[in-house]
Amino acid sequence: MEQFRKFLRLVSLCFAAGCFGAAVAYLVLWIFGVKGVNEYFHVHFRPALTASWFYPKIFLGGVWGCLFALPFLKKPIFIKGLIYAIGPAIVELFVILPMTTIGGVQGGVLGLGFGAFMPLIIIFISILWGFMTSVWLLLVGIGK
DSSP: OHHHHHHHHHHHHHHHHHHHHHHHHHHHHHHHHHHTHHHHTTOOOOOOOOHHHHHHHHHHHHHHHGGGGOSSOOSOHHHHHHHHTHHHHHHIIIIIGGGOEETTEEOOGGGTTTOTTHHHHHHHHHHHHHHHHHHHHHHTTOOO
16 A cells, blocks of 8 residues: 555656646747747747646646656656657647647648747757756655
8 A cells, every 4th residue: 555655646746747847848938939939930839828728738748747657767857857858749749739720820740830940949848848847856856
C-alpha cells in the first residue's frame, strides 16, 4: 500500500508540474502574439487568451508531465525535460495545428498556414514547457 501511495504522489506532482509548465509556456506564446513577436517572424498566429484555448493546453501539459514519473529514463531532470518536450511538439505540429483556424486561416501541417517559422515557435514553446516542468519538479524535491 505504501508503494502505491508513493506512486500516486509522484504522478500527482508530475501532473501538477506539467500543468505549471504548460501554463507558463502558453502564456509566453500568447504574449508573443500580443507583443508582435510572432508577426516579427512573419507568423500570423495571435491566439485569444480564452478558457477554450488555454485550459485544454494546461490539461494536456499535465498529462504529458506524467512522463516524468516513468522510471526508465535515468537522466538529469533537465535532460528529461528536453527529451519529453519532443512529444508535445509533435502532437501540436501534426495533430492540433492542422485542426486550428484563427482569423480564417487554417494552420495546416506543421502550422505552416500561419507562417514558415511557426514550427520553430512551437518547438521553442515545447522546450520551455519541458524546462518549466523540470523546474517545478526540482522545487518539490523530485529529480536532480
